[in-house]
Amino acid sequence: MTTLLEVDRISVRYGNLVALRDVSLTVAEGEVVCIIGPNGAGKSTTLAAIAGGVTPFSGDIRLQGESILGRQPEQIARLGLSLVPEGRHVFGTLTVEENLKIGGFVQGDRSTARADLDRMFTLFPRLAERRTMPAGRLSGGEQQMLVVARAVMTRPRLLLVDEPSLGLAPRIVDQIYEMLLDLRQRANLTLLINEQSSNRILKHADRIYVLRGARIQLEGTAAELQDGEAIRSAYFGFEDGATAKAEIPA
Amino acid sequence: MIQFIQNLIDAVALGSIYALVALGVGLLFGILRLINFAHGDYITIGAYALIVPSADVTARLLIGDWPWPVLIPTICLIVVIAALLTDAAVFRPLRRATSPTLMIASFAVSYIIQNGVLMAYGSRPKSVDLWSGANSQVFIGDLRVPMLQLITLAVTLVLMVAVTLFLRRTSYGIQMRAAAEDFRMAQYLGVRGNVVIGIAFALSGILAGVVSLLYTTQSGSLSHVMGVPLALFAFVAVVVGGMGSLVGAVVGGFVIGITVTMLQAYLPPDLRAFRDAFAFAFVILVLLVRPAGIIPSRSTFERV
Ligand SMILES: Nc1ncnc2c1ncn2[C@@H]1O[C@H](COP(=O)(O)OP(=O)(O)O)[C@@H](O)[C@H]1O
């Protein structure tokens, strides 16, 4: 497997607050990699740094071996990396169709973009039914569906998804994951997903990183971490041997 | 009654000029959160480009002498270039600055343009006769309507439809609306921020170019500060309309234009000198009743 993304000891600060400290991770072509960690751990900052939204003050980020550090988000998007940020960010006053078209403009080829648009509407009939509706009027689940579909419209090689389950009912979250994994097959996607909880992740991910307090605490394959014990102590920061009853939120 | 309708036509014609200026200001505000006071000076540039640079009182036409089909695009092009230059030189280096910083920078740009015009053309106002047919009148029943006002109305209508179609139908139009709503998200999807902002400057330049022609034809005179009241009224129009709505900006422009003209016509003669004070009092009243403007809106380009 060839390495697609290498995050090499990046550190990020917001004013005086250090949000990431020497964070390293890799994603290989075709993998599903997950970062889990409690609120405020630095998960969103990690994805934003990769997508060019914030610039690390040290370290390097390479996409297919080439450094993308310091490039504008729009340039990085055009290199085949697409971020679905936390909190959905639909363009609420644009129609569902216009939202999807924005994603299609990047690739530059109109006929491909049109074919992709039709494909999205076939895959997601619920979006097709609402194609002329302002995206702001969709339900939360539909909006999450739309932003993922919109990101896929840019034909990324690597899709970053920040907490796709945030604020959604479990049944809807299952649908979103089904959709992500289905798209992964169809569009040859590599996925890097942030989550606060580990249960779904353990089922779907190939590899997992646990992030807490601006640092990577643990990394391993889903098989290695299957029993969840190591993840729990990394997530909560227990010392060896401590077994608290704390539960990672579902 | 006839007199009233006559006044109303005057009012709507002036309102449509303010509406065009406000539309230009509103486009940039939507995407950059910049209230561009230099917009009025773009209009000044377009107007002065019509004449030969000199300090003489009587202006000799330069581009103003060219046939209309060449004159109009040339003036628009000059103003577009001026607008893009101000972006490249001033606003682009300030992309990460806050709204108030941008606004102050636009005051500086405005001042620089005014002084540039002053140096090239002198400080005395100049009279220009751009189009002698401007005063011809068209009779509609008992109404006498100046030709120029009909043209102003028609041009305004055409430009508004054109801007709407651009924003609705074209790929860059859709990208502009997206960027106006959530600039960072648009960038994450590959929308080129500087290109979209450049297009907004260019569009506002075209609008300013057209206004410079309409306004100069109507007033028949040039001054290096001629754009200032226009920018001020446009700013007020944008606020009255509901900061951040293009429809609001246009409606605000008409409201201001109509108010000013009607005050001019119906205030007792002694009070006419205070016309603008009454107009601004009216604006304050509107804002007291509707603090978010006539058409409050979350996104600038909502339902354009
Ligand atoms: N724009 C910002 N400005 C200042 N501090 C921020 C900003 N974004 C995030 N932070 C802080 O950085 C830390 C990491 O945040 P974040 O990456 O959003 O964590 P997570 O996504 O894991 O919840 C938190 O302490 C948060 O308060």
Ligand SMILES: [Mg+2]
């Ligand atoms: Mg987060």
